[in-house]
Amino acid sequence: MNIEGTISRAIGDLPRLKSIDFRGNRLSGEIPREISKLKQLKHLDLAQNNFSGMIPELIHWSKMQYIGLHYNNLVGTLPDDICRLTKLSIFNVRYNHLTGSIPNSIGNCTSLKIMDLSFNHFSGEIPLNICYLHITTLSLSDNNLFGRIPYMIDMMQSLAILDLSNNRLSGFLPPLLGNLTHINQMNLQGNMLTGPIPPEFGQMTNLHYLELQDNKLTGHIPRELGNLTKLFHLNLANNFLEGHIPEHLSHCQNLNTLNVHKNQLIGTVPNTFKKLKSMTKLNLSSNYLEGPMPTALTRIINLDTLDLSHNQFSGPIPSSIGDLQYLLKLNLSNNNLDGVIPFSLGNLRNVIMEIDCSYNHLSGQIPMELTQLQNLFFLNLSYNNLSGDIPTANNFTRFSNLSFIGNPFLHPSSPISVSDDTNRDDENSKTRQWWIVYVSLLISVPTLVGKKEDANCCLGFLCNEFLCYTRLGTTPVGWKKREIVCRSYCLRRKDDDGLCDMSLGSVQMEGKELEQRSTAGAGHAGSRHRHRRRGRMEGRRISLLILSYPIPPTSV
Incomplete structure (x- = not known):
């Protein structure tokens, strides 16, 4: 529906009203105060409108079970009388402009199962009383919260989704988080968390998503993460992690995405990674990994994205790279790779869209098989030692000469006519x-x-x-x-x-x-x-x- 206009104050004259659902319209203006007088109200859904102003008093809503005010333009603070809503099960004010701190009295909402305060302007510390809630979903992301993660957070044993991302939280990751054995998703990215990843995280055996990127974490990647056999998504990018990539990660048979971009990891890629048959996206870029480009990665048959750029890999690109029949993006730039570009890349004619092999030591000619890659729209072979003619057939007409710059022995297959359009004095x-x-x-x-x-x-x-x-x-x-x-x-x-x-x-x-x-x-x-x-x-x-x-x- 596309109802426009405002809610009449006369709505307060309907004392027996139990449910209001105006979700997904074009209603605007303030939520009338009179709506607070509806003592029988159990369900209020005004989400996805253009309401402004403040949240009305909640003191009379003792029977309220659901409040959905997300995706509006509400301002002000959370009412202190939210503690009176002892039967409230779902409270969602996501995507508004609310400010102030999260009231300590939130811990009195003993029936609360889902609370989403994300994408607002809340500040202050996360109240300790929040740990008394028997909640399944807690989302406080994209606010201005600071301080530490509450040390009693392991009391929230029903917690399945925890999202504290994109705040200003600091301090160490509490090892007690590992006691949340029912948790399915944990997102702590985009904070200022420091210290190591606790080995206790390996106890969260029901975890599917773990996002710790964009923090200041140090130390090694704990081998205990290999115990997370249900893990689907692991993102540790943009930290200061060091040491080797643990072989035990290959025990995460359901792992679909692994991102360790921009850390300080060293050593080689474990050969056991070939067991990760469910992997589709692998990003090991911007580390200090070395050795030959691992052929084990070419056996992860479902890979669609492979990024090994900005490392110290050496030797040739294995010809088995052409066996990755679902590969869409390949980035091997800024390494020490040598040898020729494998013609087996031509096997990916119906899939691959991006290839970046720039800043290596590749030699030989550009394989004509690359001209058969129908979906290739980005190619960068610059700054290598390639020689011979630049192909001009088929998809190569899409690429500017910048794709081949810095190859001293590589030249166009026909003379180039260049005109000088510079302004002349x-x-x-x-x-x-x-x-x-x-x-x-x-x-x-x-x-x-x-x-x-x-x-x-x-x-x-x-x-x-x-x-x-x-x-x-x-x-x-x-x-x-x-x-x-x-x-x-x-x-x-x-x-x-x-x-x-x-x-x-x-x-x-x-x-x-x-x-x-x-x-x-x-x-x-x-x-x-x-x-x-x-x-x-x-x-x-x-x-x-x-x-x-x-x-x-x-x-x-």
Whole structure:
């Protein structure tokens, strides 16, 4: 329904009314005070409207069992007379703008089973009396609560869901939480909790969800968590946990999600993780894990997300990665992986959507099988040692050149035409046109033998103003002094006498700028200059592809 308007004050003239349900409408205005006079009222549901103002007095609602005021715009504090509601079973004021502290008298609501005060602006400490409630669901998340978790919280033996997330709670995790043997979900994320994860947490054998991320927890991940055989979701991200990942976690046969992102974990990934057949999301990123990329992970056949980025994994990517038939996202970036990109990734043509292998030491060509990945919309292979042509077929038309930047031996399969759209000053409006030039050099010694003037003739493309297209980007890279490109200096102009040097691996060349002929054209590099080559060069043959385009004169 979409009822609009306000609730009439005449509602107080219905003394026998037992239930009010206006849930999910467009009612607004304040909740009339007269509603407090309805002494027979047992059920009040005004959720998902636009009510404002304060919660009316509760003193006459001695028979009230259900209050649902969530998803409104209520302000003010919780009425102190909430302690009179001894038959109240469910109290939900989630998503309002309530302030103040949680009243100590809340502990007198002895029939309360579900209390949700989340997404408000409550402050202060969690009252100790709350531990006397025989409650099944307690949600106080996303408020401004501070202080410690009540040390008597283990008295809430009926508790199935505990959510204290996104507050300012501090102190250690109480080991007594482990006595909550009926608890199903515990969310303490987004606080300032410190100290270790208590081994006693391994006693919560009915636990399905454990979220401790975004705290300041230290110490090791307790092996006792492996006793939680019903655990479905474990998130320990953004803490200061250290040590190894315990093998006992592989006993959590129902584990679907494991996230230990951004901790200080070391060592290798347990080989026993291959037993986690129910796992779909695994995030081990931003730690200090090392060793070969574990093939055990490629046996977790239901994985759809695998993130091993920002670690110290080394060696090749196992070809068995292509056996993960449900894989959607793969992030192996910022490791020490080498070898080739396995062509078996082509087996994932109907599933995989994201691949990030950037900042490794991968070599060889980009497998053409990757062009068959129909759903791939994000690809990052930048900053490796890949070589050969960049494929242009099928899905590769979606990717910009930034996906391949930083691979010195990787080049487009056809020449690139680049135009300079930079605004030009009037005094720098004159441009120079340079053509694509192939220069074949015979080089064996680190430095060319002969005079600097002789070496000029070998590199006819050097000039006063030079813009070097070295990064496979769609925009030319502006020339800077001593700019590092492909782990070496590309070109450097010396201001005193125009000397330039060019570094290609271990080969160093230097010489003065050359005077260009007035006639332009693409041809052999030596035919475009007045000088003939006199320097001595011998050894292995290296082919250079130099890409240049119209540029304004610039100062270096």
